[in-house]
Amino acid sequence: MKKRKLLTAMLALWFGLPSFAEVYEGTCGENVRYSLDTETGVLALTGEGIISYSTIYNDPLWNAHKKRIKQIKADDGIKFPAYDWLSGCDSIVEPQYNKTTFIYMPRKYKADVWSSYNYGIPMGIKTVAPYAFSSCKGLMRVTMNGGCEEVGNNAFSNCQDLQVVSFPGTIKRIGDNAFYNCKNLRSATLYYVGSSLAFGGDGKYDILGAMFDEYGDYLPDETETDSDGKVWKVYKQEYKLPETLEKLVFYCDSLSMNQFVYTEKSSSSKSVYLTGNLDLIxxxxxxxxxxxxxxxxxxxxxxxxxxxxxxxxxxxxxxxxxxxxxxxxxxxxxxxxxxxxxxxxxxxxxxxxxxxxxxxxxxxxxxxxxxxxxxxxxxxxxxxxxxxxxxxxxxxxxxxxxxxxxxxxxxxxxxxxxxxxxxxxxxxxxxxxxxxxxxxxxxxxxxxxxxxxxxxxxxxxxxxxxxxxxxxxxxxxxxxxxxxxxxxxxxxxxxxxEAPITVAVTKNIENAGVIYGMNEYQLGETAELKAVAHSGYVFSAWTEDGQVVSEEETYSFVVEGSCNLIAVFVPVSGSNSVETEAGSTSVAFTWEAEEGASCYELNVYRDEAMTQLAGSLWFDAEGNPVKKRSTMLSATIDGLEASTGYYYCMTAYNEADQAISQYTGTFETKDADAISETLQDDVVSVRARSGGIVIEGAVGKVVTVFTLSGKMAVQKKVENQTEEVTLERGFYIVKVGNGSYKTVVK
The missing domain is CATH 3.80.10 (Leucine-rich repeat, LRR (right-handed beta-alpha superhelix))
Known part of the structure; x- marks a missing residue:
């Protein structure tokens, strides 16, 4: 591993931190490189290929500094090893995933609220990496959204609080020991394809029990005589389901006995691999x-x-x-x-x-x-x-x-x-x-x-x-x-x-469009529904129970019983009134207040698929924690990288927690070198001092000071050539006329 030193920003001087941050670089597999910044805690994995567990396991610098890892940024071409390679990375406190792979769930992530929380694997994720959820405490329910195709081996092993898992119909492979030692699992909904259950290995590892039991129990040997009089020595090994498992749901093309019992024959003996505890279902x-x-x-x-x-x-x-x-x-x-x-x-x-x-x-x-x-x-x-x-x-x-x-x-x-x-x-x-x-x-x-x-x-x-x-x-x-x-x-x-059969339709975004069609039918009648998007949105699909049933705006089907459909609309990127003002490490948003909104959610992502979260804010209709200006609201998200493109998603919710509007768009942060440490606007200057800031040359101008969360701290008209503003210690955005300045008060 190679180590290099980088000069930190002025924050190091302001807060008495060391002037240098260490960055460790090296290879961790063929065509795979990593970089660990010990100041930010960001582990960057670049290249294409599989991480070599043996390489990092035997690297003393990796083992010395892995506890500093807080965030993982991995290229889409990175594959993850069939080992718990992130064991001991206790500084990671948020779920880690890139555009295609769910990489790691912190072992104690929100353990205090898991009992009432159903964690959903984000949309767009195709692979759950090996050991991704292994040993998570308090995790009780996991739902995998449509599109996920592969679950790695030991993905949920030792999740002893896990009770319910549900996989989508797109699953093509479930690794062996995926649920090893999940002692309290009660219900599992499993999708498979083809003629097998698509488990991780061949032969004995293709039986159902191999998902739940890593080693299996050896049963007493037996002898067996077949119809031709041949005597066989029979060796049996049983892979048990959890004793708490009460419900199994199978979705697959076919189902046969060899998916529960597998037999290997030699010249005079048989090895039989059994799925145990089926009698407890x-x-x-x-x-x-x-x-x-x-x-x-x-x-x-x-x-x-x-x-x-x-x-x-x-x-x-x-x-x-x-x-x-x-x-x-x-x-x-x-x-x-x-x-x-x-x-x-x-x-x-x-x-x-x-x-x-x-x-x-x-x-x-x-x-x-x-x-x-x-x-x-x-x-x-x-x-x-x-x-x-x-x-x-x-x-x-x-x-x-x-x-x-x-x-x-x-x-x-x-x-x-x-x-x-x-x-x-x-x-x-x-x-x-x-x-x-x-x-x-x-x-x-x-x-x-x-x-x-x-x-x-x-x-x-x-x-x-x-x-x-x-x-x-x-x-x-x-x-x-x-x-x-x-x-x-x-x-x-x-x-x-009897009451007529009801076809109930809801919209994922209430103000995104209008639905035409009847909602009451007789059995066997043909229902016809049509979705029309409003300006700023496009229709995406009709879904039922999380599955897409049609992507056409007009959906016709024979009514077989009551059903609940969702008309899915998506916002057109940039087709809205949201204004963004990007600095080098932050972005300020301003938008018109939405009628009927009780709260807002603002997320900024690093990727167009909106799977890599860079920043997030929740606030109410009164503008907290942002300042409400008449019918306009504003918010600021910081901690971004300079000269980088980002994607945002703004959602407004009503009092029933239903999304009523949603806006998406893009912005790019500025080059850090292009932003001066001191703002000059004609003869205006802004500088920090202990306990506040000093503004010069701004007589008659309005000065507005915001915290980095977007909350207005001070707004006043400057009356003197040299104006002092008292502020508590912290980071601030100071706006004077058309200029802005980011400063730190000590």
Whole structure:
């Protein structure tokens, strides 16, 4: 490492600091250089490549001075090592990231407020570096915004207060041990792509457990004989999920058994790597394009809630040992084998695409999904077929709620014959036929929800045995009269119209534009919304639950249920009335007060993507900590670099903390050498003295003195050739006429 000395500014003399600051320079990897300024605490990493952990680990000067690091500035081409290379850098107190990579979260960052704070990875970040959040204390929730693609190994290891993590759909890789020793993790939403879970390594490191357990536990050896009579020696190693983990959410293209269990074979032995503690998971939500083996479900033996978006075939034995499952949601299944639900003794709620074994076109009776094996813990149900034959089935006694998903078109003769354990039944808008005696004997029904505005065809005996005088029939808004005139349906005494489906739209910036379109619809109708931007803004996208659903100004979609959309507008840079006056190390802002604003946020960034924060201010509508001048406000941000381009973002909020306006723009600080230590305006001069300043040659002029936070300290008209102004010790901006002067009072 090379060391050089730099002459400091006059501040060193004013405050009795050393006259020289040390700057250490060197290489920390192939094509990667660093510079550490011990006065400012800025670590600059330049070049392109990966930092060599061994190089800096063995560097005595690095180890001696790393505690002075306060800020990291890294080129976008820098890659970070798979080690905790910033361990011991305790002077870093703010999150560190560049345009593409989240580098480091201080280990005790705002630990006192984490319990009520959900930290969001900034927009635009594509990579979370290895060990970026490792050992953070008090960190309870982390949300990764859209665009993040990679999470490095051990990124959240030893975050023992972490309870909830949520990854976006753009994630392509999650490093091994990403959540090692996160002992209190309760919920994880994980996105994967392709046919694997995209973990950090190969083989055993691709299983789910490798994200949470670094070493794994060795289980007792076993022997196994295969169908050919060959005897195998089996070695097992278990990688455990946290015992507190209750909920897993998977988003991926496919899901199969080898993503939980991986086996390596040699000539006479097998090494099996297992994901442990799956039996402790309470809720499993699987939004997958394809599930190749539904028997993987029975790895989660104590599940209470299971939801899977799409299943090819629901095989018999899929739920072996899952007697605790209470809620099963399978909206899209191509085929269901007879008896596939027989193991679900504790089932209370069920969602299916059709109501019997086989496929949508061949399904008959609901009981075929279970079996006829006598079981005293279940409800015996005798169902009759159209040919007059009957069959006894044993169904879960507590199954009270059944939903048939959109796409189901018909219920055959006697589909739910004698299913009197059911209390609530939901029928889709796609249903056009309900066969004879389809709900015969369903005397336990208290509510039937019909999603179709046009009643499906029914028979006079379709609902025979249903207590039509007390069972409520819930129908879409405006469809009540149709049901009251339709065969079968008209027998119900209580026909109640539901509220219309609501499509709620909000704007990310209230004054940025206007939205056209209706907000109430019937199921299956087409909604059409249009966003028109006001001057100074452009429309960006429609989003729902944080995901972009359309980038067109006009958005049309089929209404499937109530939803909440956000119309995203962005300000046009420089298209506003904000005025900037830049010095060499500070910038002053002046703007017109926003009607309805209760507070303002002003941020200055080093990059156009606005990810590298250089300065920030919050203040209220009264101008604190800035001075309010009639309808104009002002503020100053200092600590900037000379001769540097910056980008600003000003946001006004109302009392409900909703953004009502936003302005963006750019400015460039001046060359420090071009700013004189003494201001000369004709015969005007300003100089500092102990306890104040002295102004000469400004008779009749107005002098205004600001603190660096932008608060006006003094404003007066100069009456004498030599005017003294008393000030407390500190930094000030003095404005006289058209000139300004930055001074320090001791």
């Amino acid at each position: 309470d809720t499993l939500l699987v939004y997958v394009d394809t599930i190749t083996d539904t028997k993987l479900f029975n790895q989660f033996t104590n599940l209470k809630v299971l939801e899977a978006k799409r299943v090819e075939n629901l095989a018999n034995g899929s739920f072996t040992g899952m007697e605790s499952l209470e809620k099963l949601t399978l909206p899209q299944v191509k085929t269901m084998e007879e008896g596939c639900l027989a193991d679900l003794k504790g089932l209370k709620e069920l969602t299916l695409p059709f109501a019997g074994a086989g496929s949508a076109s061949t399904a008959t009776n609901f009981g075929t999904l279970f079996n006829g094996i006598a079981d005293d813990s279940k409800k015996k149900v005798i169902q009759f077929m159209e040919d007059g034959s009957s069959e006894a089935y044993y169904l879960p006694a507590g199954l009270e709620k059944l939903t048939l998903s959109e796409g189901c078109e018909a219920l055959s003769f006697g589909t739910f014959y004698n299913c009197n354990m059911l209390h609530e039944l939901t029928l889709p808008s796609t249903l056009y036929m309900v066969g004879e005696k389809a709900l015969y004997g369903c005397a336990g029904l208290t509510d039937i929800y019909c999603k179709g505005a046009d009643p499906s065809s029914a028979y006079s005996n379709t609902f025979e045995g249903v207590r039509v005088n007390s069972c409520k029939l819930h129908v879409p808004h405006g469809a009540g009269e149709m049901y009251k005139r339709s065969t079968g349906w008209k027998d119900f005494y209580y026909i109640e119209e």
